[in-house]
Amino acid sequence: MNNHLEIATEVQAALANNQAVVALESTIISHGMPFPQNVETALKVEQAVRNRGAIPATIAILNGKLKAGLSVDEITELGKRGTSVAKVSRRDIPFVLAQQAYGATTVAATMIITEKAGIRVFATGGIGGVHRGATHTMDISADLQELAQTNVAVVCAGAKSILDLKLTLEYLETKGVPVIGFGTDEFPAFFSRKSGLGVDYRVDKVEDLAKALHIKWQLDLKGGVVVANPIPERFEVEYAAIQSATEQALQEADVAKIAGKEITPFLLSRIEQLTKGESLKANIQLVLNNARLATDLAIALSRVVG
Ligand code: PSU
Ligand code: MN
Secondary structure (H helix, E strand, O other): OOOOEEEOHHHHHHHHOOOOEEEEOOHHHHOOOOOOHHHHHHHHHHHHHHHOOOEEEEEEEEOOEEEEOOOHHHHHHHHHHHHHOEEEOHHHHHHHHHOOOOEEEOHHHHHHHHHHHOOOEEEOOOOOOEEOOHHHHOOEOHHHHHHOOOOOEEEEOEOOOOEOHHHHHHHHHHOOOOEEEEOOOEOOEOOEOOOOOEOOEEEOOHHHHHHHHHHHHHOOOOOOEEEEOOOOHHHOOOHHHHHHHHHHHHHHHHHOOOOHHHHHHHHHHHHHHHOOOHHHHHHHHHHHHHHHHHHHHHHHHHHHHO
16 A cells, blocks of 8 residues: 555654644645635645644645645646546546546545545535435435545535535435534535534534544544534625525536536536636635634544544
8 A cells, every 4th residue: 555655754754743634635726726726725724734733734646646745836736737637536546546647636535545644634625415416316426425434534614505415414324424513503505604404413622523533433433524614704605696606507517418527616616607706715715714623623633542
């Protein structure tokens, strides 16, 4: 395994000293935001993790290697290449490695590499989920299946309403994945703090969450958890604007017959265009907010484990 995985020196040193490390995903850089905001955001997020006391490890595949921890140049390269980089989920990893290619890792693939590197906490924007109309299309993100089997806490702002949030929560329940609301009883819907749907557990202190996570993994109850962290109120996007942009993007995807792994990036970029960049601003803020909470959690976890 180890000649496939390259852990940055700084990340290795932190892990060896039981210092907090936070993993960060890369599909959000290549496929989730446009250049140059994607690179600016990725670097800001890394800085936010450092400022709060942990070491960031952006996860990606570069030249056929699984990487935990990228340099500024590597993040910039990934952001410039954008959607020409392969979007890599679990199924794609061995093929991208065999081709010595670049890969931007989704939540699922990032979780896999995060776990292999020995990191427990990962921050992103939103997770994939059960798509609207999935009862016909069976479009269910591999992220959910990964959460069922890989031991990583995923800090996110919930999931976008391009998805069927109710079915997403049902699926997670079936798979035994706990959904935790951080400081909230409600599952957040990415751009807004509310979805009308509940969470399994509300937690107000990272220490309490760290204790429960430690016990979960001590008991070998495999799998991750969703730590749903609502977007700060002042950055919420007006509900009606997001709703109409989402509906329009979904209709366009349907007409253009976009399916499979193309659909999520298509919807994300259309919503950004249709809201004239409003959604992008919110997206950047919520990722920063998630990186800060993930840092606090990683620190709390290193104390419990240590
Ligand atoms: N949702 C977002 N932003 C994102 C993604 C999802 O709000 O950037 C990306 C993540 O990388 C996620 C992936 O893991 O899309 C899910 O893609 P799919 O639905 O094809 O599994
Ligand atoms: Mn899909």
